[in-house]
Amino acid sequence: MTTARQQGPGATIYSVADYAGVSIATVSRVIQRPEVVSPSTRQRVLDAIEALNYVPVGAARSLAVRHHEAHGLVLPELSGPYYAELLMGFEARAAELGQSVILLLADTKSDLPRAVRQLATRVDALAVFGRTVDEPSVQRVLHARKPVVVIAGECRADVESIAAENTSSAAQLTEHVFTHGRRRLLFVGDPDAAPDIASRYGGFVQAHRARRRKPADPVRIAFRENDGTAFADRMLAGEHVADALVCANDELALSIMTRLQDAGRSVPDDVAVVGWDDVMTARYVRPGLTTVRQPVGELGRLASERLYELVRGATVNATPQVLPTRLVLRHSCGCPPAGISTLP
């Protein structure tokens, strides 16, 4: 079947073969394994490809090789540096492995299950962030035997999971605040909102236990700037009393800190504030925000790499992989200021 087709609906492997006077098999070879084709034929085919502006239809290859050669990534959203960095790592590694990445942002989807099902249709494997795994639509993917890895979610026996260390760094951070003589610490953020946060609160509690102190209940608020500002206002109104705030993330820490300062409170003298993530702003505010740096990009890279291996038959890791984090001490915790900003 030599369906001669020109321009119009786009060149195909047939039109290229015709033009070059070879069979479609040869065209395919020139593209996939040029070395097996004789130099002169190869050149003729290459010229034809050029002349016809041939762009192969990836779907046809996918169908033939029975692989999509694509990884899916489901993220809640993309504001703030955290997810962006994760995505960068993921994409970079995927590209190195020859895989495309199809992105799905969950928060903006009115019909997430549908979106996930549709995504599953076009990828060999899927990475999902946080709690999203509970989605029945994700379970379906699992049951269909497509590899899934969970990033920063709960560990489950049947799914591979990857996360940054939380508990012990949080304990360490909390203990550090104790060493500055603070005694009334408040954990700001909702442990139920994400497994990550739960672990951080766990560390907070653990550090208290180690000192035989009773940890306060967490202040359960959401993660956005407004929420932080509102909390600061309640604190200024005397609703909460504390000499140190251990915040679930930097957004919260920053908005709270700024609001308190604008109202005339001194950070860290009146109240110490620490965050989590080390966003860019953390090093620009004064005092610099003490926080925890996670290897976010590495998380993404690792996820992508594992997907690749799993697609190729690797067995799923039962125990979650945990990447180490690093305390970044600046001055909002009470550490003495130097004259110069602490750059990364």
Add this chain to the structure above:
Amino acid sequence: MTTARQQGPGATIYSVADYAGVSIATVSRVIQRPEVVSPSTRQRVLDAIEALNYVPVGAARSLAVRHHEAHGLVLPELSGPYYAELLMGFEARAAELGQSVILLLADTKSDLPRAVRQLATRVDALAVFGRTVDEPSVQRVLHARKPVVVIAGECRADVESIAAENTSSAAQLTEHVFTHGRRRLLFVGDPDAAPDIASRYGGFVQAHRARRRKPADPVRIAFRENDGTAFADRMLAGEHVADALVCANDELALSIMTRLQDAGRSVPDDVAVVGWDDVMTARYVRPGLTTVRQPVGELGRLASERLYELVRGATVNATPQVLPTRLVLRHSCGCPPAGISTLP
């Protein structure tokens, strides 16, 4: 051909059809147009799908319908809020239109042309950011008749382009700085680095002309924090003299401002500093950074939407679409401070 296939290599439309005792056509109908199938059969098929954990192979559909139902997006990178926001807008609109998005980050690719060619293989249309269009690999896509839209790039007759307004906002911003009595303005950033920046410098020049003043040559430095810090050091060393800095973006403005302050200079008293983009940090630093807000998400949404229309045969817009920007006046320009941070 009733290739009965069970679990193992994944259920196909054939195994579902077998299981439900119908033809593959009926299965396909249940998925694509449920209403044309009788309720009882429909249910039987749905049950089969459920029982076998059927996930269709998207590539097969793409091949049959001759559409990938996917849009490609080529971005330089993803650090900072700018590209992330663009991507969010793009993805959101694409999803609304039923299109997947395949992301390609250019900066990390050692063989970009290859990556673009590979991307082109799997999408119906492509949006590329900035100068990347000049890539011959992108030209190839164009010649293959796949729609391409350029975001924030140069306008060219043959490609549709979308951008935020730059020149006149830059002129306005510059004029604003003049009204604070500043006379020695410096434009910090390299106009040759991106068309965007070139336009902003254009506005800077224009504002000078309007006042019959001679604009200084741009200070050609790159966009990252280090570059800003280094520039600030040179300024402190007396290498550059100015009472106002109009920076190409916020990253630059912030790093410069912070460095100057840490060295004891006062912003805006000694030198005013303004940026571009309105990143999160801009409202957290003190003084708040005066800057320009772009409708970045809208840029992304629009790009996605146009791709969709172009794929469906719309004719390309010869004149670039320009979205309006907004001046965000805070205090780094010399405007009098209020007590409270200027939130969005």
Add this chain to the structure above:
DNA sequence: GCGATCTTTGTAAGCGCTTACATTCAAGGG
């Protein structure tokens, strides 16, 4: 100079869907 061996190219059978068209069957009209 002829068969064995290698290299290069072609043939053709899928890959798993969609959909135009054909078939079947029940309901209704005359």
Add this chain to the structure above:
DNA sequence: CCCTTGAATGTAAGCGCTTACAAAGATCGC
């Protein structure tokens, strides 16, 4: 009661690739 009509389903022909296998030269040893 037969024929028309319409609803529901099936048949089969692609969609554009990859690749096992076959075929056809070219090369070489003896």
